[in-house]
Amino acid sequence: MIEVSTTLQKDNFTLNAEFTVPGRGVTVIFGPSGCGKTSLLRAIAGLEPRACGNIKVNNKLWQSAQFSLPTHKRRLGYVFQTPSLFPHLSVQANLLFGARKSNTGTPDFNQAVELLGLESLLQRPGAELSGGEQQRVAIGRALLCSPDLLLLDEPLSALDMGSKAKLIPFLESALQALEIPALYVTHSPDEVARLADNLLLMDQGRVRGFGPVADVLSRLDSPLAVTEEAFTVLRGQVGNQKLAGLTTITSQAGHAIHIPLNPREAGSEVRIKIQARDVSLCLERPEKTSILNILPATVENLSEVTSAGNRTVKLDLAGEKLLARVSDYSCQQLQLRPGQALFAQIKSAALVY
Amino acid sequence: MFQPSDLQAIFVTLKLASYTTVILILLGTPLAWWLCNTRSRIKPAIEAMIALPLVLPPTVLGFYLLISLSPGGFIGRGLGQLGIPGLAFSFSGLVLGSVIYSMPFVVQPLQNAFQAMGRRPLETAATLGAGPVDRFFRVVIPMSKMGYLSAAVLGFAHTLGEFGVVLMIGGNIPGQTQVLSIAIYDHVEALEYGQAHLLSASLLCLSFLVLLVVYASNRRSPAMTLQ
Numbered sequence: 403m404i405e406v407s408t409t410l411q412k413d414n415f416t417l418n419a420e421f422t423v424p425g426r427g428v429t430v431i432f433g434p435s436g437c438g439k440t441s442l443l444r445a446i447a448g449l450e451p452r453a454c455g456n457i458k459v460n461n462k463l464w465q466s467a468q469f470s471l472p473t474h475k476r477r478l479g480y481v482f483q484t485p486s487l488f489p490h491l492s493v494q495a496n497l498l499f500g501a502r503k504s505n506t507g508t509p510d511f512n513q514a515v516e517l518l519g520l521e522s523l524l525q526r527p528g529a530e531l532s533g534g535e536q537q538r539v540a541i542g543r544a545l546l547c548s549p550d551l552l553l554l555d556e557p558l559s560a561l562d563m564g565s566k567a568k569l570i571p572f573l574e575s576a577l578q579a580l581e582i583p584a585l586y587v588t589h590s591p592d593e594v595a596r597l598a599d600n601l602l603l604m605d606q607g608r609v610r611g612f613g614p615v616a617d618v619l620s621r622l623d624s625p626l627a628v629t630e631e632a633f634t635v636l637r638g639q640v641g642n643q644k645l646a647g648l649t650t651i652t653s654q655a656g657h658a659i660h661i662p663l664n665p666r667e668a669g670s671e672v673r674i675k676i677q678a679r680d681v682s683l684c685l686e687r688p689e690k691t692s693i694l695n696i697l698p699a700t701v702e703n704l705s706e707v708t709s710a711g712n713r714t715v716k717l718d719l720a721g722e723k724l725l726a727r728v729s730d731y732s733c734q735q736l737q738l739r740p741g742q743a744l745f746a747q748i749k750s751a752a753l754v755y
Numbered sequence: 756m757f758q759p760s761d762l763q764a765i766f767v768t769l770k771l772a773s774y775t776t777v778i779l780i781l782l783g784t785p786l787a788w789w790l791c792n793t794r795s796r797i798k799p800a801i802e803a804m805i806a807l808p809l810v811l812p813p814t815v816l817g818f819y820l821l822i823s824l825s826p827g828g829f830i831g832r833g834l835g836q837l838g839i840p841g842l843a844f845s846f847s848g849l850v851l852g853s854v855i856y857s858m859p860f861v862v863q864p865l866q867n868a869f870q871a872m873g874r875r876p877l878e879t880a881a882t883l884g885a886g887p888v889d890r891f892f893r894v895v896i897p898m899s900k901m902g903y904l905s906a907a908v909l910g911f912a913h914t915l916g917e918f919g920v921v922l923m924i925g926g927n928i929p930g931q932t933q934v935l936s937i938a939i940y941d942h943v944e945a946l947e948y949g950q951a952h953l954l955s956a957s958l959l960c961l962s963f964l965v966l967l968v969v970y971a972s973n974r975r976s977p978a979m980t981l982q
Contacts, residue, residue, distance in 0.1 A: 480882035500883025
């Protein structure tokens with residue numbers, strides 16, 4: 403378990419964050435650029451000398467009012483935003499730079515090399531690798547320190563689209579194999595949908611929401627839910643049934659959701675990202691429509707009217723939550739109110755993994 | 756070929772340049788590191804002091820050193836109280852003078868190398884469990900390799916060519932304080948042009964070779980350029 407309560411005063415902004423992360427899983431720290439995500443991560447790593455507060459990792463005190471453990475004594479792994487291999491060392495020497503005997507929960511050298519596909523790179527100098535390869539090595543290097551906590555600061559943001567797409571599967575398998583908690587900073591909704599177990603929303607140096615990813619995303623009082631970018635994530639399994647040109651996913655609550663044809667094997671666990679603006683509402687089940695995904699739902703709550711004249715409607719689908727973005731005018735026309743039964747039309751759903 | 760006194764002068768010169776380089780690397784490393792990381796208000800003053808030998812006539816430096824090193828001088832008196840004989844007209848005095856005289860040639864390349872490296876490699880090493888000493892030997896030194904090569908070669912080569920400071924504080928004692936540049940001067944004064952040629956050409960070739968080494972290795976790693 404990781405308990406963080408930290409404050410950091412910088413020239414034009416104050417970071418003030420307090421939260422507790424469970425002992426496993428990926429907690430994504432999400433927020434706009436400049437909201438203090440990176441500063442928070444650096445403060446936890448002890449790289450911000452002016453940060454103060456309390457940090458406790460697995461009952462080990464890293465920082466308190468009177469005391470601050472120097473970075474090199476904190477058992478952590480850190481992946482920086484830009485690749486930061488030591489240029490004078492080979493990939494293998496980079497990997498082994500901080501290697502400690504593996505405790506349970508992190509891979510050993512051979513496992514890390516296999517997990518991240520590094521066999522063919524081992525003897526090359528760190529400086530000669532592409533950005534994506536360097537980041538893969540940096541992730542492996544951080545894991546081999548056998549950390550109690552893994553910190554990743556936008557590890558994909560400095561990469562081009564192609565390298566990003568290649569790195570994500572490696573990142574995913576590395577994070578899934580972990581039995582230690584990871585904090586992952588990003589401003590990309592796709593990475594949230596794909597990687598997060600828990601979500602911590604940040605804005606202007608403060609924590610605006612924290613909890614399991616599906617809960618936080620669907621909370622109407624979170625700053626994200628009332629923006630154009632609001633989205634929810636459903637988990638499900640790829641089904642056997644293949645309609646012409648479509649793949650069917652069965653969500654945890656048993657809803658069938660059709661998505662464009664996807665090569666994933668039947669039975670694989672997947673996540674689907676659904677944007678609130680792609681969900682519309684009907685009081686009766688629409689017939690003869692081009693929209694494939696029409697699910698019965700109950701209105702749970704409505705947000706205030708936004709400056710753009712919209713409301714975000716939180717829907718309950720037999721336990722799963724979905725957000726819909728609807729104009730205030732339509733809300734009045736349909737006389738939407740909590741408890742109302744209706745149908746949600748999902749115009750498009752994207753499989754994120 | 757070389758006369759015995761010339762060989763002695765060559766030996767004294769090489770010894771002086773070696774001692775000076777080693778001392779300057781040891782002294783210049785923490786100094787350059789401090790200059791690179793400090794936010795102290797006295798930093799510009801320290802930097803200006805280190806750079807003084809670049810603009811000052813060596814005789815000025817030599818003159819003040821001579822005065823302060825003499826038994827009645829500021830440094831000489833303190834040393835005398837510690838039971839150390841005066842440094843003026845001694846090899847140790849020459850080393851002290853050369854260290855001051857060649858300091859900018861060592862400190863500046865090191866400072867540039869540390870600056871070019873930036874803080875990120877150190878932060879990375881710290882997150883990988885490396886303490887300060889470990890970080891210095893496993894990251895700073897290998898990553899500043901070219902800076903150290905430049906610093907050592909420039910410090911050495913610059914000391915080889917020293918004349919004014921040596922003349923002022925070292926005098927011209929064969930086998931002790933007579934260095935190459937002074938031996939050449941003596942030969943010219945005595946109209947022994949052949950001997951002067953031999954020594955001058957040797958110094959010229961040596962200096963060229965030493966600088967060639969620096970620039971050739973700079974070409975291989977363009978990131979670290981000689982200032």
